[in-house]
Amino acid sequence: KHTYIHEHACTYRRTQDSPLKVLTVATAPYLDQWPGCGGLRRRVGVFQGNRHYLHNFLQSVFSCMDLRERQGCTLVVGGDGRFFNRTAMELVVQMAAANGVGRLIIGHHGIMSTPAISSLVRKYKAMGAIVLTAGPHPGGPHGDLGVKFNSANGGPAQETVTNKIYQISRTLEEFTICPGLRVDLGALGRQEFDLENKFKPFTVEIVDSVESYANLLRNIFDFAALKELLSGEHRIRIRVDAMSGVMGPYLRRILCEELGAPAKSVVNCVPLEDFGGLHPDPNLTYAAELVDSMQDGHYDLGAALDCDGDRNMILGKHGAFVTPSDSLAMIAANIFCIPYFQHTGVRGFARSMPTSAALDKVAQATKIDLYETPVGWGFFGNLMDAGRLSLCGEESFGTGGDHIREKDGLWSVLAWLSILAIRRKSVNDIVKDHWRKYGRNYYTRYDYEGLDLDAAWQLMDDLEVLMMEKSFVSQRFAVADNIYQVEQADNFEYTDPVDSTITRNQGLRIMFTNGSRIVYRLSGAGGVGATIRVYIDSYEKEDIFQDTQVMLAPLATIALKISQLHVRTGRSGPSMIT
Ligand code: G6P
Numbered sequence: 001k002h003t004y005i006h007e008h009a010c011t012y013r014r015t016q017d018s019p020l021k022v023l024t025v026a027t028a029p030y031l032d033q034w035p036g037c038g039g040l041r042r043r044v045g046v047f048q049g050n051r052h053y054l055h056n057f058l059q060s061v062f063s064c065m066d067l068r069e070r071q072g073c074t075l076v077v078g079g080d081g082r083f084f085n086r087t088a089m090e091l092v093v094q095m096a097a098a099n100g101v102g103r104l105i106i107g108h109h110g111i112m113s114t115p116a117i118s119s120l121v122r123k124y125k126a127m128g129a130i131v132l133t134a135g136p137h138p139g140g141p142h143g144d145l146g147v148k149f150n151s152a153n154g155g156p157a158q159e160t161v162t163n164k165i166y167q168i169s170r171t172l173e174e175f176t177i178c179p180g181l182r183v184d185l186g187a188l189g190r191q192e193f194d195l196e197n198k199f200k201p202f203t204v205e206i207v208d209s210v211e212s213y214a215n216l217l218r219n220i221f222d223f224a225a226l227k228e229l230l231s232g233e234h235r236i237r238i239r240v241d242a243m244s245g246v247m248g249p250y251l252r253r254i255l256c257e258e259l260g261a262p263a264k265s266v267v268n269c270v271p272l273e274d275f276g277g278l279h280p281d282p283n284l285t286y287a288a289e290l291v292d293s294m295q296d297g298h299y300d301l302g303a304a305l306d307c308d309g310d311r312n313m314i315l316g317k318h319g320a321f322v323t324p325s326d327s328l329a330m331i332a333a334n335i336f337c338i339p340y341f342q343h344t345g346v347r348g349f350a351r352s353m354p355t356s357a358a359l360d361k362v363a364q365a366t367k368i369d370l371y372e373t374p375v376g377w378g379f380f381g382n383l384m385d386a387g388r389l390s391l392c393g394e395e396s397f398g399t400g401g402d403h404i405r406e407k408d409g410l411w412s413v414l415a416w417l418s419i420l421a422i423r424r425k426s427v428n429d430i431v432k433d434h435w436r437k438y439g440r441n442y443y444t445r446y447d448y449e450g451l452d453l454d455a456a457w458q459l460m461d462d463l464e465v466l467m468m469e470k471s472f473v474s475q476r477f478a479v480a481d482n483i484y485q486v487e488q489a490d491n492f493e494y495t496d497p498v499d500s501t502i503t504r505n506q507g508l509r510i511m512f513t514n515g516s517r518i519v520y521r522l523s524g525a526g527g528v529g530a531t532i533r534v535y536i537d538s539y540e541k542e543d544i545f546q547d548t549q550v551m552l553a554p555l556a557t558i559a560l561k562i563s564q565l566h567v568r569t570g571r572s573g574p575s576m577i578t
Contacts, residue, residue: 018196019194019195019196019197019198020097020178020180020181020193020194020195020196021178021179021180021196022097022098022176022177022178022195022196022197023098023176023177023178023179024174024175024176025052025055025174025175025176025177026173026174027051027052027055027056027059027172027173027174027175028052028173029056029169029170029171029172029173030050030053030056030057030169030170031170033056033057033060033165033166033169033170034162034166035057035147035148035149035162035165035166036162036524036525037156037159037162037375037376037377037378037524038134038135038146038148038156038524038525039131039133039134039146039147039148039149039156040057040146040147040148041134041135041137041144041145041146041525042144042145042146043142043143043144043145044083044084044140044141044142044143044144044145045141045142047084047088047145048084052175054088054091054147055091055095055175055177056169056172056175057147057165057169058091058092058095058130058147058175059095059099059168059172059174059175059176060165060166060168060169060172061130061147061149061165062095062096062099062101063099063168063172064149064161064164064165064168065127065128067100069127070099070100070101070127071100071102072100072101072102072103072200073101073102073103073126073127074101074102074103074104074105074124074125074126074127075096075101075103075104075105075126075127075128075129075130076104076105076106076112076117076120076121076124076126076128076129076130076150077089077092077093077096077104077105077106077107077110077129077130077131077132078106078107078110078111078112078113078114078116078117078120078129078131078132078209079107079110079111079112079131079132079133079308080111080113080114080132080133080134080139080245080246080271080307080308080309081109081110081111081245081246081271081272081273081307082132082133082134082139082140082143082144082145082273082274082275082307083139083140083141083143083145083273083274084145085110085111085132085145085273086109086110086185088132088145088147089106089110089132089185090182090183091177092104092130092132093106093181093183093204094177094178094179094181095175095176095177095178096130096202097178097181097193097195097202098176098177098178098195099176100198101202102200102202102203103202103203103204103205104203104204104205105120105124105126105205105207106183106185106204106205106206106207107206107207107209108185108186108188108206108207108208108209109185109186110132110185111246111271112209112246113209113213113246113247113250113308113309113310113409113410114131114133114308114309114310114406115213115309115310115400115404115406115407115408115409115410115411116209116210116212116213116250116309117129117131117150117154117209117406118150118154118155118404118405118406119154119212119213119216119403119404120207120209120212121150121152121153121154122153122154122404122405123212125152126152127152128149128150128151128152128157129149129150129154130147130148130149130150131146131147131148131149131150131308132145132146132147132148133146133148133307133308134146135306135308135311135525136279136280136281136282136286136306136307136308136311137279137280137281137525138274138275138277138278138279138280139272139273139274139275139280139307140273140274140275140277141274143274143275149161149162149165150405150406151381153381153384153385153405154381154404154405154406155377155378155380155381155404155405155406156376156377156378156381156405156406157378158378158382158501159378159503160501178193178195178202181193181195181202183204184206185206186206187206188206188207188208189205189206190203190204190205190206191203191204191205191206192204210249210250210253211253213250214250214253214254214258216403216404217254217410217411217414219340220338220339220340220401220403220411220414221338221339221340221414221415221417221418222339222418222421223258223259225418225421225422226259226414226417226418226421227258227259227260228421229417229420229421230255230259230260230261230265230417231259231260231261236300236301236420237265237298237299237300237301238255238261238265238299238300238301238302238303238417239265239266239267239290239293239294239299239301239302239303240255240265240266240267240302240303240304240305240413241266241267241268241282241287241289241290241302241303241304241305242266242267242268242269242271242305243268243275243278243280243281243282243286243287243304243305243306243307244268244270244271244272244275244276244278244280244307245271245275245280245305245306245307245308245309246271246307246308246309247269247305247307247309247409247410248266248268248269248270248271249269249271250309250410251266251269251305251410252266252269254410267289267290268289275307280306280307281306281311281397282303282304282305282306282311282312282313282397282409283313283397283576283578284313284321284578285576285578287304287313290302290303290304290313290315291315291319292319294315294317294318294319295318295319296318297317297318299317300316300317300420300426300427301314301315301316301317301413301416301417301420301427302314302315302316302319303315303409303412303413303416305409305410305413306397306409309408309409309410310398310400310406310407310408310409311396311397311398311407311409312327312397312398312399312409312410312412312413313397314327314412314413314416314427315427316426316427316428316431317426317427317428318428320427320428320431322427322431323356323395323443324355324393324394324395324396324397324398324399325351325355325356325358325359325393325395325441325443325537326356326358326431326434326441326443327393327399327412327416328351328355328358328359328391328392328393328399329356329358329359329361329362329434329438329441330419330430330431330434331391331393331399331412331415331416331419332349332359332362332363332366332368332391333362333365333366333434333437333438334419334422334423334430335390335391337415337418337419337421337422337423338401338415338418340401340403341390341391341401344390344402345390346366346368346390346391347369347387347388347389347390347402348368348369348370348371348383348388348389348390349362349363349368349369349370349371349389349390349391349392350370350371350372350373350379350380350383350389350391350392351370351371351372351373351392351393351394352372352373352374352375352376352379352393352394352395352396353372353373353374353375353492353494353506353507353509353519354375354394354395354445354507354519354521354533354535355393355394355395356395356441356443356537357441357515357517357537357539358438358440358441358443359393361438361439361441362438365438369388371383371388371389371392371497372494373494374492374494374503374506374507375394375396375506375507375521375524376524377394377398377400377405377406377407379494379496379503380392380400380405381405382496382498382499383497383498384402384405385405385498386497386498388497388498389402390402393407394407395443395445395535395578399411399412399415400412401415432545435544435545436544439539439540439541439542439544440539440540440544441537441538441539442537442538442539442540442546442548442551442552443535443536443537443538443548443552444535444536444548444549444552444556444577444578445533445534445535445536445577445578446533446534446536446556446559446574446576446577447523447531447532447533447574447575447576447577447578448531448532448533448534448565448569448571448574448575449529449531449575449576450528450529450530450531450575451529451530451531451532451569451571452529452530452569453529453530455530455568455569456522456529456530456531456532456569457522457530459532459563459564459565459568459569460508460520460522460532463508463520463562463563464491464508466562467489467490467508467510467562468489472486472489473486473487473488473489474486474487477558477561477562479553479554479557479558480554482554484512484513484514484516484554484555484558485512485513485514486510486511486512486513487511487512487513488509488510488511489508489509489510489511490508490509491504491505491506491507491508491509492506492507492508492509492519493505493506494506506521507519507520507521508520508521510562514538514539515538515539516536516537516538516539516555517535517536517537517538518534518535518536518555518558518559518562519533519534519535519536519537520532520533520534520535520559520563521533521535532565532569534556534559534560534563534565534574536552536555536556536559538551538552538555549577
């Protein structure tokens with residue numbers, strides 16, 4: 001029988017007739033628990049149908065931590081509220097306690113955005129975080145579940161750490177658990193539990209992450225100016241879509257209650273376990289409802305955030321799409337509209353390799369250092385920790401600053417609103433002004449999803465062999481009147497300027513003499529089959545107001561010709577074009 005004893009305002013001590021038992025349970029290892037840069041993502045059925053699948057992975061995460069550091073440490077735990085999160089969360093608590101963790105900081109009802117988790121890790125100087133999200137993948141009984149481990153800096157664990165977790169998982173023989181421990185995720189405040197053979201009680205703190213995240217943003221942006229923009233005499237109209245993920249409560253509190261935007265400015269704000277049956281990814285395809293609602297010109301700015309709140313998409317009036325690569329470059333060009341950067345100065349800019357080179361133009365003009373990193377936010381974190389990076393982003397709908405170590409969707413929306421507040425121009429005019437000044441990087445991404453794994457790997461291997469032939473460089477490709485000559489071809493590799501770690505095989509790049517570029521890359525997200533992404537980027541100084549797909553059609557034809565993608569996959573076109 002477990003009872004709560006009310007100790008003082010917010011502390012509950014769970015006493016038991018005897019301390020809770022810690023059990024060691026024998027298990028058999030799984031060989032497929034490779035956590036990609038987004039963590040271990042699998043269909044819910046995989047977790048439900050394979051005995052101890054989640055137990056095993058969590059044990060591998062705990063065992064990966066240095067024993068002395070783990071004893072008594074603090075971890076932050078949160079999730080995007082998807083189906084099975086609550087069950088998974090209860091297991092995290094029981095296993096964390098058994099593994100010697102001293103304190104868990106958990107979001108109310110177990111729900112917390114990824115940016116809020118990152119900020120709490122830093123605020124509480126925690127050892128790291130366990131994040132229960134599968135990124136922007138669908139939820140529900142037939143959807144995905146994910147488990148991601150973040151390090152003490154608040155960002156995704158580096159590959160050396162995820163490698164170690166994977167190695168441990170392949171030989172795991174047992175896990176430890178405290179099965180009688182029942183946490184109340186709905187009770188804000190502290191809960192303490194006595195465990196056998198432990199001197200100190202195990203503590204769980206359920207926190208209001210919305211308030212602490214709001215506080216973080218208050219110290220970055222000029223809330224008075226944003227309030228004037230959203231609710232003053234010359235207010236603009238915005239529509240921000242939480243896509244039925246975690247961000248609803250944050251949007252209501254910050255945009256509506258605090259900054260005065262009307263309640264109807266935020267939509268799909270009730271977190272749902274299956275995200276309403278939709279794909280909670282902010283892009284033109286999956287955030288179609290937002291795109292449609294922008295068409296009639298009622299709203300000045302539209303934004304969508306993904307289910308765990310780290311990704312964002314920005315739209316101008318009539319649904320004009322600001323590509324994530326452009327959005328990053330435009331925030332960079334207007335960075336001093338954000339008070340935080342006036343105080344910290346700008347230490348450097350960074351983008352992932354497949355992201356367009358629009359940011360490079362701003363870096364050149366402002367003489368600010370630019371880093372080109374492999375895909376994944378962890379690489380940015382390293383630069384930020386070393387004080388070399390202030391603003392970064394990826395073509396995969398992520399932008400953020402060094403206030404945390406994850407991309408940050410709502411931060412990006414407030415960054416845009418800050419630009420509008422200071423420049424007093426529309427989104428569409430800011431975009432046009434930018435292109436006039438810096439030129440435009442036309443940019444598109446073709447995704448080929450659900451390909452046969454072996455076929456996809458073989459295709460990439462063959463393509464690399466072809467690209468590495470001596471005769472490939474200087475080869476010319478012609479489509480109608482357009483001639484493109486190869487200047488350089490490689491498989492991108494990155495040497496981390498901070499710790500000199502080399503990361504290889506990060507994508508096949510073909511650079512042409514006119515500055516255009518084609519990149520082929522296998523998605524690291526896992527899931528069913530393989531996904532090949534083809535990224536096309538072409539720079540124009542003068543001809544800046546054309547249709548992207550028309551402008552890039554010749555390069556797309558060349559990309560398909562070189563890779564033989566359609567012939568070899570039997571596809572007639574991409575599954576998705578962004
Ligand atoms: C996750 C990471 C991003 C990364 C993206 C790439 O969302 O958080 O940092 O850009 O994956 O996904 P991909 O499927 O292209 O490997």
